[in-house]
Amino acid sequence: MNHAGAEFRDMLPLTPAVFQILLVLAGGERHGYAIMKEVEANTDGRMQLGPGTLYRSIKRMLSDGLIEESAERPDPALDDERRRYYQLTALGRRVAGAEAERLAGLVRLAQSKRLLHGPVPAPTAGGA
Amino acid sequence: MATHRPPSTLATSTAVYALLLCACPAGYRRAYGPLMRQAFADLAREAYARHGAWGVAALWLRMLPDVFGTAVGEHIVALKERRAAANTALAPAGVQGGYTMRSTLSTTGPRALSIGALLVGVLCIWPFYALAAYALVWRLLPSNVVYSPPFSWLATPMLFWTFPPSLFLGDLGHYLTISAAGIVLAVAALLFGPRRRLLLAAEALTLVGILAFPWLLHYQPPVAPAPGSALYVTTQPGLLDGAVKELQVFGELIPSDYEVLGWSGDGVLYYREAVKATQTTRTWAYTPGGDARPHLVATPTGIVPTAVVPGKVLREHVRAPSRGASVEPTLLNSIRQDGAASPDGRWAAAIANHIYGPKDIFIVGLD
Numbered sequence: 001m002n003h004a005g006a007e008f009r010d011m012l013p014l015t016p017a018v019f020q021i022l023l024v025l026a027g028g029e030r031h032g033y034a035i036m037k038e039v040e041a042n043t044d045g046r047m048q049l050g051p052g053t054l055y056r057s058i059k060r061m062l063s064d065g066l067i068e069e070s071a072e073r074p075d076p077a078l079d080d081e082r083r084r085y086y087q088l089t090a091l092g093r094r095v096a097g098a099e100a101e102r103l104a105g106l107v108r109l110a111q112s113k114r115l116l117h118g119p120v121p122a123p124t125a126g127g128a
Numbered sequence: 129m130a131t132h133r134p135p136s137t138l139a140t141s142t143a144v145y146a147l148l149l150c151a152c153p154a155g156y157r158r159a160y161g162p163l164m165r166q167a168f169a170d171l172a173r174e175a176y177a178r179h180g181a182w183g184v185a186a187l188w189l190r191m192l193p194d195v196f197g198t199a200v201g202e203h204i205v206a207l208k209e210r211r212a213a214a215n216t217a218l219a220p221a222g223v224q225g226g227y228t229m230r231s232t233l234s235t236t237g238p239r240a241l242s243i244g245a246l247l248v249g250v251l252c253i254w255p256f257y258a259l260a261a262y263a264l265v266w267r268l269l270p271s272n273v274v275y276s277p278p279f280s281w282l283a284t285p286m287l288f289w290t291f292p293p294s295l296f297l298g299d300l301g302h303y304l305t306i307s308a309a310g311i312v313l314a315v316a317a318l319l320f321g322p323r324r325r326l327l328l329a330a331e332a333l334t335l336v337g338i339l340a341f342p343w344l345l346h347y348q349p350p351v352a353p354a355p356g357s358a359l360y361v362t363t364q365p366g367l368l369d370g371a372v373k374e375l376q377v378f379g380e381l382i383p384s385d386y387e388v389l390g391w392s393g394d395g396v397l398y399y400r401e402a403v404k405a406t407q408t409t410r411t412w413a414y415t416p417g418g419d420a421r422p423h424l425v426a427t428p429t430g431i432v433p434t435a436v437v438p439g440k441v442l443r444e445h446v447r448a449p450s451r452g453a454s455v456e457p458t459l460l461n462s463i464r465q466d467g468a469a470s471p472d473g474r475w476a477a478a479i480a481n482h483i484y485g486p487k488d489i490f491i492v493g494l495d
Contacts, residue, residue, distance in 0.1 A: 032163055033170040050194030051167035055160040056201060084163060 008091060011064065014099045017049060017057045022066065022088065022096035029070045029087040032058070058086060066092035137181050137288070142169045145191065147250070151199035151243055153206040164195075185288055192251075192292070203236070226285045241313055242321040242331065248310035249334030252297060255289035256378075257337060260344055276349040282354035293378030298373050298434045299405075310338045342367045344373040349488045350462040350480045351446040358493035359446060361480075362399070362422045373486055388477050388489065390431040397477050398428035399489050416475050416491045437476040437494070445476075445492040469494065 014022070017039075024030055024038045036049045049057075061067045070085035088096070110116045145168045149161045168191065169249040175183035314335035318328060335440045346372035353359035363386070365373050376383060383405060391399040395415060402409045442463050467478030476494055481487040 030169045050191055051164035052194040052198030055164050056198050
């Protein structure tokens with residue numbers, strides 16, 4: 001494990017809100033409202049981020065270097081130009097992967113204890 | 129291209145949300161306030177399109193903890209950042225820490241007091257005064273006017289704003305806690321808060337509003353005596369309890385169920401109260417015609433069989449209190465059960481309830 005890996009592993013575990021936002025941004029850049037709606041859809045409505053929770057998380061993720069503001073602005077004819085778009089950084093992508101690995105490890109543990117049924121997710125080679 | 133004006137509910141909601149953002153630290157508000165407001169407006173628009181005004185009301189139930197949690201969290205973050213910045217300076221840690229704390233208290237403290245007092249006013253007190261003012265206008269205006277713009281839309285946001293605080297304040301403990309906190313905050317803000325005339329006036333209004341609240345929300349039972357009839361509402365609360373019970377009317381809360389147990393041979397009415405919050409029951413005794421208040425008893429004694437008084441007969445001796453000149457009150461929903469006549473046939477006791485609100489035991493003279 002290199003030094004950078006150790007550094008970003010210190011960020012784990014992520015809060016559910018931060019992880020969900022990273023998952024959404026893994027699909028491409030989004031603005032705040034789109035992130036809220038996609039998180040809600042991804043969790044079947046179980047997680048509904050409010051604007052406060054969303055932008056507090058975004059503020060922290062920006063300062064941690066997990067995401068960055070996209071320099072590109074949408075065409076004003078297509079979207080509100082006041083919106084800010086966010087995208088994953090390379091660090092954010094690695095941290096999201098590491099968190100996913102961590103969760104998969106927990107799932108494997110739960111399955112080994114016969115708490116879950118179904119196929120065991122295989123660990124990826126070398127971790128995140 | 130045709131433009132669609134947003135409904136007033138959305139415009140009002142967004143404006144109120146923008147006002148609530150004032151609770152956040154200034155730096156955070158400058159950076160993220162417009163974005164949060166825009167996200168809220170998008171959510172409100174979607175909620176309105178799907179479920180109308182009730183959708184927006186449901187959205188608010190989610191948004192209030194979200195915005196206040198954010199405000200508290202960001203104030204804590206800002207405080208930590210200031211302390212961290214001061215501790216990295218060259219001055220000795222203890223001196224610097226003390227300076228930071230004093231500086232923080234002297235800048236943030238007065239503002240926090242002011243914001244706290246205004247939040248109590250805006251969220252808990254002022255909406256009821258706005259509604260009372262509207263009701264006053266409602267009484268003065270002919271009914272064909274109050275149901276037309278611009279008056280009809282005024283009631284919706286006000287009822288919308290009084291419903292959530294009624295749910296919370298419709299409990300004596302909560303009501304006293306919020307009132308005490310509001311009084312302390314308002315007095316402290318008046319003494320130590322920012323010396324801005326508008327703020328001071330708002331804080332004074334909050335203080336007066338809290339103190340006058342029990343008189344504003346004087347409890348009105350669901351039945352009133354018909355002309356020439358005698359009526360006792362045994363469950364008529366006192367001043368503070370009355371304000372809470374009136375809030376239960378606004379919040380459509382039914383904290384207690386009642387059951388008329390019967391009359392004793394010497395004319396004492398016994399009734400049972402089932403308190404939902406504590407899952408307990410208690411038995412009360414009351415003698416109509418005297419000055420004595422109802423009192424708790426262990427068990428009813430000497431209950432004798434008496435005649436049943438049909439609801440139709442009860443309704444002839446009472447009327448529904450009018451809550452506005454344009455409201456045609458109905459007793460059909462207030463008195464849903466028959467009553468129990470006293471052994472001498474002079475009185476009848478029964479249960480009356482607000483259509484979606486607290487219940488009362490009333491005794492009406494049958495003479």
